[in-house]
Amino acid sequence: MGLDRREILSHETAGLVLCGGKSSRMGRDKSRLTLNGLTLLDATRQTLSGVCEMVYTLGKTDCDFTDLYEDKGPAMALFSMLGQARIQDGARLLVMPVDMPLCTVSCLQAILQESRQRETSVYTSDAIMPLVICYSQQGMNILKQCVEDQSSLSLRRLLNCFGCEAVDLPQFTDELMNVNNPDDWQKVLDRKGSE
Numbered sequence: 001m002g003l004d005r006r007e008i009l010s011h012e013t014a015g016l017v018l019c020g021g022k023s024s025r026m027g028r029d030k031s032r033l034t035l036n037g038l039t040l041l042d043a044t045r046q047t048l049s050g051v052c053e054m055v056y057t058l059g060k061t062d063c064d065f066t067d068l069y070e071d072k073g074p075a076m077a078l079f080s081m082l083g084q085a086r087i088q089d090g091a092r093l094l095v096m097p098v099d100m101p102l103c104t105v106s107c108l109q110a111i112l113q114e115s116r117q118r119e120t121s122v123y124t125s126d127a128i129m130p131l132v133i134c135y136s137q138q139g140m141n142i143l144k145q146c147v148e149d150q151s152s153l154s155l156r157r158l159l160n161c162f163g164c165e166a167v168d169l170p171q172f173t174d175e176l177m178n179v180n181n182p183d184d185w186q187k188v189l190d191r192k193g194s195e
Contacts, residue, residue, distance in 0.1 A: 006056075006064070006065075006084065006085045006086060007085070007086040007087075007088075008054070008085060008086070008087045008088065008091040008093070008135070009088050009091060010088040010089060010090035010091050011090070011091075012053045012054065012091050012092070013051065013052050013053060013091075013092040013093075013094055013112065013132075014052055014053065014054045014055070014056060014091065014092070014093055014094070015045075015048030015049065015051070015052035015054065015055035015056065015093075015094050015096065016048075016055075016056050016057075016058055016065075016078075016081065016093055016094065016095045016096070017041065017044045017045060017048065017055065017056070017057045017058065017096060017097075017098055018058055018059065018074055018077060018078075018095060018096070018097045018098060018129075019031040019041055019044075019057055019058065019059040019060075019063065019097075019098040020058060020059025020060055020063070020067040020070070020077055030098055030099045030179060031059075031098045033179070033185065035101055035188065035189070035192060036192065040098050040099065040101055040179075041057070041098050043101060044096060044097075044098050044100070044101075044103075045057070047096070047103060047104065047105055047108065048094060048096060048108065050105035050108065050109075051094065051105060051108045051109055051112055052094055056081075058077055058078070058080075058081045059077070065080070065081040065084050065085065066080070066084075067080050067081075068080040068083075068084075072152065072153075073152070073153070073154075073155070074097070074129075074155055075153040075154055075155045075157065075158040076147075076152070076153050078095065078133075078155075078158060079143060079147055079153060079158065082135075082140060082143070087135045088135070089135060089136050089137055090134065090135070090136075091134075091135045092112070092115060092132055092133070092134055092135070093132065093133040093135060094108060094111070094112060094130060094131075094132050095129060095130060095131050095132070095133065096108070096129060096130040097129050097178065099178050099179040099180065100129070100130070100175070100176065100177065100178060100179075101179060101188050102174060102175045102176075102177055102188060102191070103130065103172075103175045103176065104172075104175055106172075107130070107169065107172040107175045107176070108130060110169055110171075110172065111124060111130055111131070111132055111167065111169065112132060114132075114167040114169075115132040115134060118165060118167075119134075120134055120163050120164070120165055121133045121134045121139075121159060121162040121163055121164035121165070122164060122165050122166070122167045123159055123164055123165075123166060123167070124166075124167060124168075124169055124172075124176060125166040125167060125168050125169075126168075126169070126170075126173060126176055127176035127178070128155055128156075128159075129176075131159065131164070133159075133162050133164070134162060134163075135162070136162065139161050139162040139163065140161075142161040143158060143161040143162075146158075146161060
């Protein structure tokens with residue numbers, strides 16, 4: 001019998017695309033916006049594939065992992081995914097939102113290198129994401145307790161459960177831009193058109 005697709009082994013780095021937001025400020029589903037012939041969802045998958053063995057999606061029902069806490073934010077979505085997957089201690093999860101179309105493989109390699117050198121979970125100090133969670137059952141137990149104690153969960157609190165450290169990646173500041181509204185999207189289109 002083959003390995004379950006949703007099992008992440010201790011030596012692996014799995015990519016995770018967050019694509020379950022309402023996109024209310026954008027006015028349409030950001031994951032379906034098209035840039036250079038690819039949807040943002042496909043482009044994000046492609047970027048993560050440059051550094052990860054497996055790439056999963058987290059969001060609505062057509063994703064690899066369904067956000068069981070719809071409209072409760074990215075931290076609860078991640079908590080939902082961590083509860084659905086079978087993850088071994090030491091596995092790394094590289095998390096990236098679907099709305100960072102300027103992010104490159106080089107940027108992801110840099111944050112992964114920081115995680116490996118520090119031997120811990122890391123996030124970008126300027127943008128929080130992309131981030132790397134070094135999974136541990138101990139961290140997951142702390143996270144479960146946090147969720148039980150509170151009705152909501154912030155991303156920073158989730159990251160604290162896994163001992164996450166901030167890293168500075170000043171050379172990638174432009175690549176860490178989120179597309180939140182039509183003006184942001186136009187900036188991306190203008191920049192891509194001038195390259």
